[in-house]
Amino acid sequence: MNFAKGGLGWIEVVCGPMFSGKSEELIRRLRRAEIARQRVQIFKPGIDQRYADDHIVSHSEVKIRSTNVKNAADVMERLDLRTEIIGIDEAQFLGMELVETVVKLADMGKRVIIAGLDTDYLGRPFHPMPELLAVADEITKTLAICVQCGNPAKHTQRLVASEDLIVVGAAGMYEARCRRCFEPELASVKTRSEVKQTAAV
Ligand code: ADP
Ligand code: ZN
Numbered sequence: 001m002n003f004a005k006g007g008l009g010w011i012e013v014v015c016g017p018m019f020s021g022k023s024e025e026l027i028r029r030l031r032r033a034e035i036a037r038q039r040v041q042i043f044k045p046g047i048d049q050r051y052a053d054d055h056i057v058s059h060s061e062v063k064i065r066s067t068n069v070k071n072a073a074d075v076m077e078r079l080d081l082r083t084e085i086i087g088i089d090e091a092q093f094l095g096m097e098l099v100e101t102v103v104k105l106a107d108m109g110k111r112v113i114i115a116g117l118d119t120d121y122l123g124r125p126f127h128p129m130p131e132l133l134a135v136a137d138e139i140t141k142t143l144a145i146c147v148q149c150g151n152p153a154k155h156t157q158r159l160v161a162s163e164d165l166i167v168v169g170a171a172g173m174y175e176a177r178c179r180r181c182f183e184p185e186l187a188s189v190k191t192r193s194e195v196k197q198t199a200a201v
Helices: 022-035 072-078 097-107 129-135 189-200
Strands: 010-016 040-045 055-057 063-065 067-069 085-088 111-117 138-141 155-158 174-177
Touching: 010 022, 010 097, 010 129, 022 040, 022 055, 022 063, 022 085, 022 111, 040 072, 067 072, 072 097, 085 097, 097 111, 097 129, 111 129
Parallel strands: 010 111, 010 138, 040 067, 040 085, 085 111
Antiparallel strands: 055 063, 155 174
16 A cells, blocks of 8 residues: 655565565565556565575465565665665565665655564564564564464464574474464474483483
């Protein structure tokens, strides 16, 4: 939704856990902009090469072409000044400088649509998403379905033991869970080795 007139810039953020349809929603909005013959540029961090280098691909296989970037400065460097709509997926991997960059883009009159994980594998706010939500004109929070109980799911459950903030993967490494079924300790290396030791005694 964007009722802004006269080239007023605008920031939209779509956030939620993995499998909640963020990429699908981002692609839907960008596709509509393309149908309206607006000039669109789409960026995603190069870190996420699960499916394709040059496309954003949703878990349901919907896709749209995109350009890989390393950080916010990279977005500015690749920006075509004629671009009217800028899409950014997996914004949680692009660093805090992204906040200033998207405000600048909106001040230049661009419509910026951002998707990203709002919380990490421990359920903590995943920066810079909280800051992006604060500067946004419009916010959409998407929920997945908890694979354990079928309730609305707001968490991304990591199924492999690792305490690194970023472990890129999809099916088999992460699943969507509701507040009640979320078990952040499952990802903890320490807890896992304690479990193994107890089993060995
Ligand atoms: P995100 O970008 O938030 O990770 P995607 O847009 O890539 O999400 O994928 C959303 C799609 O994932 C859904 O339309 C559905 O087909 C599929 N899916 C797989 N597992 C789940 C789940 N647990 N809850 C909801 N959708 C799921
Ligand atoms: Zn549940």
